Amino acid sequence: MKEIIDIYKKYKEVFWQLAYREIKARYKQSVLGYAWAVIVPLLNLLVLSVVFSNLFRVPTGGIPYPVFLFAALVPWTFLSNAITTATGSIISNASLVTKVYLPREIFPLAAIASKSIDLLLTCLVLVIFLFFYGVSFKLTMLLVPIIFLVQLILIIGVSLILSAANVFFRDIENIQSVFLTIWMYLTPIIYSTEQIPESLKPLFYLNPMTGIINAYRDAILFGKFPVNLPFIYSSIFSLFILAFGFYFFRKNSKYFADVI
Amino acid sequence: MESVIEFKSISKKYKRGRRLFLKQALLDLFRPNKQEDFWALKDISFKIRKSETVGIIGDNGSGKSTILKLIAGVVAPTSGWISVNGKVSPLIELGAGFHPELTGRENIYLNGTILGLTEREIDKKFDEIVAFSELENFIDTPVKHYSSGMYMRLGFSIAISVDPDILLIDEILAVGDISFQKKCFEKIKEFKRKEKTIVIISHSMEVIRMFCEKAMLIRNGRCIGFGDTKKLVGSYIKYQDNS
Known part of the structure; x- marks a missing residue:
């Protein structure tokens, strides 16, 4: 951990410049620019809402389905976008990796940071949704940053593993979209944990995102204290993934420039 | 004087025929020994002292750029020991x-x-x-x-x-129009006056002769000469004329 902080201090400015570069460059050519960061999740929401509030009934605990869905879709979209960009980040910065010495962690981390703008924008939309559907303010909402921290730890861990592995096996970039789709369906985003048969629940909770998504819903929608057993499991799991991610990345990053 | 860059019996091995795709990895299971090792550098040792300008000469693929990459810390040596003291600026690719x-x-x-x-x-x-x-x-x-x-x-x-403190230059002086080239040369002379340590790779023997008091001749990953520029440039040109 100390090592990480030291690296951060020394390379803070490069980190922000790289993140800023991604942010500035991404939508420079599109007419709608950053509106896309909001439009895409909203379109997803629209499609899923129409399908699931009419065709399949989801028990939402009295919460209108669009808000029930969006409270989970916003953090999931961030995870999915962040992991996708981070995975390709070493390869897309090949010219830097092979020419200048920088701690290689900086590339996946800056990629994740560059997605924070999208997250901020979708969060604003979520707040508007909460107002619109009359979800009142709850004290437990103040705990959302803690849940987000756990989620961020998980994202960084997974991103470090995938971005390093992608240097040696370029197939990962192709496999990961399938992997993320499967992961999404294994997580209670479009449905509710209640719909899972009791016998399968222990297996279901092995997925660290289950505890995290349910914690978000508890804190934002139901006003329930979100720190429960599944969430604690998710936190420990995420820390473990982060530690392994750093170890794995460090071990392999020596050979990045040989291979790219 | 202290040495700013020191290489002690450095070797660098690359793997040729590396498996970047799962398909290749699977195919390679049926054809073992597809991965051959390629030694870019073998047992290189040298010292560069402060404010020296050293030119590295040799044919394409002889390992010149690998030396600069090792100094910049971009790649790690397979074996050996490197010490670099000072802020390195890579002019490797503009x-x-x-x-x-x-x-x-x-x-x-x-x-x-x-x-x-x-x-x-x-x-x-x-x-x-x-x-x-x-x-x-x-x-x-x-x-x-x-x-x-x-x-x-x-x-x-x-x-x-x-x-x-240390400037690494890889063949970049060959590009650009003449007036800008002149400006670059002036700038490098200024760095020399400021007693910076400079390592230059170039195929232009003129550039090497103009700036470097020392040269290193590399052939097939081995250092076959390190010292006086005139002598080494001479023997490199002679070698090329013969082959």
């Missing part, structure tokens, strides 16, 4: 890390921080960088619209503004 969609101004800040400057230092040096690159009129244009010469000029101007 404009590495430029983002085509961003303007010249934005790329100066991006590339400057990558090369180790702080934002405040760049603020101070900004006008100087732009003036040296002669791109005053294009500084707010995205660099994708730059010609390759403009691209290179901007890259060079940023790289030399870093004020490094």
Whole structure:
């Protein structure tokens, strides 16, 4: 951990410049620019809402389905976008990796940071949704940053593993979209944990995102204290993934420039 | 005098026929020994002292660029021991890390921080960088619209503004028009006056003779001579004439 902080201090400015570069460059050519960061999740929401509030009934605990869905879709979209960009980040910065010495962690981390703008924008939309559907303010909402921290730890861990592995096996970039789709369906985003048969629940909770998504819903929608057993499991799991991610990345990053 | 760069029996092995795709990895299961090792450098030892300018000469693929990459810390040696004291500025490829969609101004800040400057230092040096690159009129244009010469000029101007202790130059002086080349040469002479340590790779023996008091001749990853520039350049030219 100390090592990480030291690296951060020394390379803070490069980190922000790289993140800023991604942010500035991404939508420079599109007419709608950053509106896309909001439009895409909203379109997803629209499609899923129409399908699931009419065709399949989801028990939402009295919460209108669009808000029930969006409270989970916003953090999931961030995870999915962040992991996708981070995975390709070493390869897309090949010219830097092979020419200048920088701690290689900086590339996946800056990629994740560059997605924070999208997250901020979708969060604003979520707040508007909460107002619109009359979800009142709850004290437990103040705990959302803690849940987000756990989620961020998980994202960084997974991103470090995938971005390093992608240097040696370029197939990962192709496999990961399938992997993320499967992961999404294994997580209670479009449905509710209640719909899972009791016998399968222990297996279901092995997925660290289950505890995290349910914690978000508890804190934002139901006003329930979100720190429960599944969430604690998710936190420990995420820390473990982060530690392994750093170890794995460090071990392999020596050979990045040989291979790219 | 202290040595700024020291290599002690450095070897560097690359794996040829590396498996970048799962398909290849699976196919390779049926054909073992497909991966052959390739030794880019074998048992290289040398010392470069402060304020020396050293030219590395040799044929293509002899391992010259690998030496610079090892000094810059971009690749790790397979065996041996390296010590580098001081801030290294790699002029290995100009404009590495430029983002085509961003303007010249934005790329100066991006590339400057990558090369180790702080934002405040760049603020101070900004006008100087732009003036040296002669791109005053294009500084707010995205660099994708730059010609390759403009691209290179901007890259060079940023790289030399870093004020490094050790300057690594890989064949970049061959490009650009004559007037800009002259400017680059002047700048390198200025670095020499400031007693910086410089390592140059070039196929132009003129450039090597002009700047380097020492040279290193590399053949097939082995150092076959290190010392007086005139002698080594002479023996390199003779070797090439014979082959």
